[in-house]
Amino acid sequence: MELWPGAWTVLLLLFLLLLFLLPTLWFCSPSAKYFFKMAFYNGWILFLAVLAIPVCAVRGRNVENMKILRLMLLHIKYLYGIRVEVRGAHHFPPSQPYVVVSNHQSSLDLLGMMEVLPGRCVPIAKRELLWAGSAGLACWLAGVIFIDRKRTGDAISVMSEVAQTLLTQDVRVWVFPEGTRNHNGSMLPFKRGAFHLAVQAQVPIVPIVMSSYQDFYCKKERRFTSGRCQVRVLPPVPTEGLTPDDVPALADRVRHSMLTIFREISTDGRGGVAQPTQRWEHFILSPVSPLPLWSSLLLYPTFYGTIPPTPSPWIQWTQSFVRRKTHAAAGS
Numbered sequence: 144m145e146l147w148p149g150a151w152t153v154l155l156l157l158f159l160l161l162l163f164l165l166p167t168l169w170f171c172s173p174s175a176k177y178f179f180k181m182a183f184y185n186g187w188i189l190f191l192a193v194l195a196i197p198v199c200a201v202r203g204r205n206v207e208n209m210k211i212l213r214l215m216l217l218h219i220k221y222l223y224g225i226r227v228e229v230r231g232a233h234h235f236p237p238s239q240p241y242v243v244v245s246n247h248q249s250s251l252d253l254l255g256m257m258e259v260l261p262g263r264c265v266p267i268a269k270r271e272l273l274w275a276g277s278a279g280l281a282c283w284l285a286g287v288i289f290i291d292r293k294r295t296g297d298a299i300s301v302m303s304e305v306a307q308t309l310l311t312q313d314v315r316v317w318v319f320p321e322g323t324r325n326h327n328g329s330m331l332p333f334k335r336g337a338f339h340l341a342v343q344a345q346v347p348i349v350p351i352v353m354s355s356y357q358d359f360y361c362k363k364e365r366r367f368t369s370g371r372c373q374v375r376v377l378p379p380v381p382t383e384g385l386t387p388d389d390v391p392a393l394a395d396r397v398r399h400s401m402l403t404i405f406r407e408i409s410t411d412g413r414g415g416v417a418q419p420t421q422r423w424e425h426f427i428l429s430p431v432s433p434l435p436l437w438s439s440l441l442l443y444p445t446f447y448g449t450i451p452p453t454p455s456p457w458i459q460w461t462q463s464f465v466r467r468k469t470h471a472a473a474g475s
């Protein structure tokens with residue numbers, strides 16, 4: 144494709160403008176920072192999933208593949224400067240099937256989830272996630288159970304199959320009983336699928352509470368800084384001897400205990416709201432960090448370009464690139 148003579152220069156100038164604009168927006172606009180961080184979060188997961196797919200495909204669809212996804216996702220908290228503190232991990236029953244129920248604030252829950260995810264444990268996810276490109280395929284390969292929330296009957300029969308699988312294949316499942324993301328500082332009423340599942344299989348329920356992200360993340364305010372989150376594993380709730388009639392009371396009891404802990408740990412434990420912490424890893428490691436961009440723009444001209452007659456290698460290359468393209472366009 145032929146470009147008009149000045150096109151390469153314009154493209155280069157646009158690129159340079161972008162190079163200046165992105166760090167400036169990053170520093171000056173919290174909303175832009177929020178947008179970049181969320182875009183990078185999703186993009187990075189999609190990229191990691193591309194790497195995970197061939198590795199997982201060796202085993203085929205298998206719950207053991209969840210270990211691979213977990214290992215690949217564990218570092219993300221460092222990129223975002225989020226300190227995840229786990230408490231109560233000793234409450235996980237050592238070797239038996241169970242149902243984990245946890246509150247669901249945002250897709251950032253993946254970070255806390257991966258921190259404590261037990262072996263042979265698969266999440267129950269909305270069917271739409273299956274179509275989330277490489278992430279959907281990676282989830283499928285890792286045995287994530289998909290339910291169609293628009294078809295209650297289908298969802299319930301999938302859950303009943305899961306109740307059988309729990310026992311026959313010795314797996315655990317992770318359910319978000321609120322059924323959707325909720326970031327209003329409380330918990331939505333619990334849907335009862337997870338509790339029916341546990342009662343049908345007669346396995347314990349392990350409640351897990353992730354503290355509020357309010358101090359570092361707020362979708363409404365487009366705010367996303369670094370901060371800390373506590374993941375608290377509560378003592379298992381037995382279901383032996385319970386029947387479907389006991390499910391409403393069981394769900395209410397578990398929700399009440401989780402909400403109490405949520406309120407307790409969503410402060411810093413000393414009565415105040417947890418404060419965001421700025422961490423150096425965040426600044427250095429984040430691939431969207433402006434540091435590499437600023438340094439490439441500022442340091443090169445400083446060390447080379449300002450000492451004539453030797454322009455920096457970067458400037459030399461740009462000059463010769465533009466010259467070649469301009470000559471080529473003029474000659475043709």
Ligand SMILES: CCCCCCCCCCCCCCC(=O)SCCNC(=O)CCNC(=O)[C@H](O)C(C)(C)COP(=O)(O)OP(=O)(O)OC[C@H]1O[C@@H](n2cnc3c(N)ncnc32)[C@H](O)[C@@H]1OP(=O)(O)O
Nearest residue numbers: 191192266268269281295298302320322334335336337339
């Ligand atoms: C390299 C990296 C790659 C990427 C890696 C990523 C990996 C991690 C992926 C993590 C994914 C996380 C995704 C999270 C989500 O998608 S959350 C959304 C989906 N989850 C849920 O919805 C679970 C909670 N929902 C339920 O439990 C619901 O009850 C459900 C079963 C889905 C049905 O919902 P709904 O249609 O809204 O109906 P109701 O809840 O109102 O229920 C109707 C009545 O049926 C009774 N019921 C429910 N379940 C059962 C059952 N199993 N058996 C018998 N009866 C059941 C329920 O009690 C209602 O009756 P009553 O009103 O109580 O009389």
Ligand SMILES: CCCCCCCC/C=C\CCCCCCCC(=O)OC[C@@H](O)COP(=O)(O)O
Nearest residue numbers: 185188189249250269274275276278322323324
């Ligand atoms: C070719 C298609 C490309 C699609 C690109 C999709 C972009 C998505 C990219 C990455 C996916 C990251 C996986 C994160 C998993 C987090 C799961 C999650 O938090 O799902 C929300 C669900 O619990 C509730 O949904 P709703 O709150 O009801 O809504």
